[in-house]
Amino acid sequence: MSNVTYVRYELLRTLRNRRFFIFSLAFPLVMFFLVGGSNSGTVMPLAGISFTEYYMVSMAGWGAMMSVLAGGARISTERQAGWIRQLRVTPLTTSGYFRSKVVTSYVMALLSMVLLYSAGIALGVRLPLGNWAQMSGLILVGLVPFAALGVVMGHLLSPDSMGPALGGIASLFAFLGGSWFPLDGWLKSFGEWLPSYWLVQAGRTTILGGSWSPQGWLVVAAWAAVMTVLAGWAYRRDGKRVT
Amino acid sequence: MTAPPASTDGIVLDGLHKRFDAVRAVDGVDLQIAPGSTVALLGPNGAGKSTTIDMVLGLSRPDRGTVSVFGRSATEAVAAGAIGAMLQTGSLPAYLTVRELLTMLASLYPHPLPVDEVLESAQVADIAGRPTQKLSGGQSQRVRFAVAVISNPQLLVLDEPTVAMDVESRRAFWAAMRAYAASGRTIVFATHYLEEADDFADRIVLMAQGRIVADGPTTEIKAKVGGRVIRATLPGADLSSLGKLPGVTDVESHGDAVVLSCGDSDAAIKALLREQPDVRDIEISSAGLEAAFLELTRDPAAGRLPDSTTDSLEVSS
Numbered sequence: 001m002s003n004v005t006y007v008r009y010e011l012l013r014t015l016r017n018r019r020f021f022i023f024s025l026a027f028p029l030v031m032f033f034l035v036g037g038s039n040s041g042t043v044m045p046l047a048g049i050s051f052t053e054y055y056m057v058s059m060a061g062w063g064a065m066m067s068v069l070a071g072g073a074r075i076s077t078e079r080q081a082g083w084i085r086q087l088r089v090t091p092l093t094t095s096g097y098f099r100s101k102v103v104t105s106y107v108m109a110l111l112s113m114v115l116l117y118s119a120g121i122a123l124g125v126r127l128p129l130g131n132w133a134q135m136s137g138l139i140l141v142g143l144v145p146f147a148a149l150g151v152v153m154g155h156l157l158s159p160d161s162m163g164p165a166l167g168g169i170a171s172l173f174a175f176l177g178g179s180w181f182p183l184d185g186w187l188k189s190f191g192e193w194l195p196s197y198w199l200v201q202a203g204r205t206t207i208l209g210g211s212w213s214p215q216g217w218l219v220v221a222a223w224a225a226v227m228t229v230l231a232g233w234a235y236r237r238d239g240k241r242v243t
Numbered sequence: 244m245t246a247p248p249a250s251t252d253g254i255v256l257d258g259l260h261k262r263f264d265a266v267r268a269v270d271g272v273d274l275q276i277a278p279g280s281t282v283a284l285l286g287p288n289g290a291g292k293s294t295t296i297d298m299v300l301g302l303s304r305p306d307r308g309t310v311s312v313f314g315r316s317a318t319e320a321v322a323a324g325a326i327g328a329m330l331q332t333g334s335l336p337a338y339l340t341v342r343e344l345l346t347m348l349a350s351l352y353p354h355p356l357p358v359d360e361v362l363e364s365a366q367v368a369d370i371a372g373r374p375t376q377k378l379s380g381g382q383s384q385r386v387r388f389a390v391a392v393i394s395n396p397q398l399l400v401l402d403e404p405t406v407a408m409d410v411e412s413r414r415a416f417w418a419a420m421r422a423y424a425a426s427g428r429t430i431v432f433a434t435h436y437l438e439e440a441d442d443f444a445d446r447i448v449l450m451a452q453g454r455i456v457a458d459g460p461t462t463e464i465k466a467k468v469g470g471r472v473i474r475a476t477l478p479g480a481d482l483s484s485l486g487k488l489p490g491v492t493d494v495e496s497h498g499d500a501v502v503l504s505c506g507d508s509d510a511a512i513k514a515l516l517r518e519q520p521d522v523r524d525i526e527i528s529s530a531g532l533e534a535a536f537l538e539l540t541r542d543p544a545a546g547r548l549p550d551s552t553t554d555s556l557e558v559s560s
Binding site: 088 | 322330
């Protein structure tokens with residue numbers, strides 16, 4: 001399908017965007033080297049896996065989360081610039097537009113994950129092939145609510161407010177989900193109801209020989225459903241105003 | 244108004260209405276456009292040009308009435324890639340070169356033009372490698388034109404394409420357009436510059452208050468909107484006999500001064516001198532396009548346009 005060309009240029013545009021590079025790729029990578037690298041070998045308290053492993057998987061999840069959030073958020077710029085109106089006068093359908101955005105976001109998320117995995121391997125992380133595959137699969141599933149949340153933000157916020165909103169929301173999810181350090185007590189109990197918690201657990205439980213608990217699947221599915229409904233609502237609300 | 248037989252070949256707007264809250268943006272527009280013609284939608288801001296165009300493009304749905312583009316609905320025509328559009332607002336997506344952007348968009352269409360050909364005809368070949376976020380205003384307008392024609396559309400729609408351009412860019416833009424029109428496509432453009440409509444269109448559709456107030460070949464509309472005015476002193480003038488002089492379309496008096504609006508000022512001045520030897524202080528001037536334009540497009544509710552919109556354009560005697 002010729003849409004391959006379209007998606008290829010979408011990817012190119014995203015890669016050339018410096019802000020994307022800093023937030024989704026450079027930032028998690030630097031965090032990983034700073035924290036994960038300095039404590040390599042030590043077992044992380046509350047986690048049961050090493051600092052390096054923990055930081056590799058949590059930063060991979062965080063970078064991937066930033067990638068898909070930012071992907072949806074770019075709708076905001078295209079909307080404000082009138083570019084979406086222009087696209088509506090092409091044979092590109094609405095679902096085709098969203099598909100291209102989601103595919104682009106996921107490719108960027110994979111890029112972010114591969115980068116963190118490589119960094120992890122460079123610092124001595126060794127895992128069976130099955131583990132790499134399983135945790136990557138779980139992370140990709142766990143990204144669905146964030147991809148939809150990105151679309152919601154892309155429709156509700158202006159490009160000017162997007163930067164702070166994106167940084168704030170992503171940091172909140174990362175902190176409460178235990179991306180930076182494992183939480184304990186009531187914060188942990190609360191965090192377990194957030195999809196970001198399960199992004200971290202995608203890696204942690206896999207390395208410990210398990211997988212997501214039923215609660216994990218439930219939380220991710222519920223957030224995905226709610227965010228998708230909200231995204232649909234935000235899109236239709238916008239459609240009325242734009243046209 | 245009797246409509247010509249509907250054609251499935253061109254563009255047919257039938258009884259279009261569109262209202263935004265209390266404003267009747269488009270208030271009963273009927274229009275047929277033959278394939279291959281170039282039509283200007285001329286009118287002041289708020290006349291309903293953009294709203295009409297949005298409905299032709301399927302960006303907005305009429306409250307009442309139908310749009311047919313080459314026998315299909317607007318959305319079907321868009322899905323088939325039959326329409327190219329240069330919208331009034333819209334900047335280009337960043338982080339792509341001009342060539343990349345056109346290649347990207349061409350991939351959406353079934354039968355696009357070669358990118359190199361479009362770069363050439365839109366006069367952007369020299370900036371093909373430049374990122375879109377680094378273009379000047381005039382350059383990005385030309386790129387937006389290239390975006391509109393990349394699909395090789397049967398119908399090209401331009402909503403006030405030159406509104407942000409300086410004189411130089413405007414000239415370059417219309418030169419590119421002229422070359423494109425020569426290839427036999429149907430072109431509809433909105434403008435509020437009479438000169439643009441006159442230079443470029445075969446037919447002018449004049450809009451005001453959401454309605455079509457005049458519609459005809461460019462020369463005809465121009466004669467109506469672009470006439471001259473004879474001012475003279477003529478005490479005790481008989482206005483109705485002045486109104487019957489050849490070439491005169493309208494008469495007003497201000498004290499001893501009379502003002503004759505003329506379609507043909509040459510005929511009018513000869514007749515005036517022959518029939519009113521006392522006339523003095525004669526001045527002949529261009530009516531001022533804006534003034535004539537306002538006259539033609541002023542609020543229909545003011546009573547100048549009873550049934551048929553053409554009444555206001557004829558001699559009012």
